[in-house]
Amino acid sequence: MTTTTGERLDLGSLMVDRGLVDAYLKAVDDDNPIYSSLDAAPPLALAAHVLSALIEKLSLPPGTIHAAQETECHGLVRMGQEVACHAQLSRPVRRGDWSIMAVQFQVISPAGDILLDGKTTVMVPDEKEQRD
């Protein structure tokens, strides 16, 4: 990892379209019609993409464990908009052979409003713990 504590990370943008939402809902077996009727995305679909973007951006090693999750919705995430994702790292805490890392994130609408934010906490294994 080359990113420093407190640095604001640009996690890129995400087009929230029906294909993305349908693939997510199929993967989690959620057939609630509310998403179609409101033309909206499930909040955790976005949080899931943030986590994946973080793993890639920070080059988190195989074996990294997701330990805790916080999310807060600030409005419906309508389909058809391209949202921006940002994150900020806190200082990792060492515990045995692991580093515990908390990452604050925000999902921002094209108008600049925060649609979703929260905190993802992961446990990152030491190099010697990686078994790839």
Place this chain on the structure above:
Amino acid sequence: MTEERGVLPVIQRTITSSQIARYAEASGDRNPLHLDQSFASQSQFGGIVAHGMLTLAFVSEMLTSAFGRHWLESGRLKVRLKAPAYPGDEVRTWGEVVRDHDQNGTRKVVCSVGLKDARGRELIAGDAVVYVTAQEGPGRD
């Protein structure tokens, strides 16, 4: 909606390898703990486990069932992912309203929520908060 006051609807699922693979594809999270048996078998889990966000999705589904668009617009969730789910595990959500009070015509509903496996092992535990228009949502007739 709810069958009794304060108790949220239960979502029950059986975790499968194909679902984990589908989730990895949909989310982009291809951590080998979830996909590579030889890697996962050498981990502390001893085998492939489901993504934490996959199992957390069942908790969110419960909250959507209970609170509808209010959950999608104003929901707040804070959980610990305490233990993994394995392929073949049957998991059930649980949730109950622990506090419900009016704030100027809007109800602030606080719930304890989580997910357990068939042996009663707690996989996820935490709290959710939803702001609901005063006469809507579970727990009010």
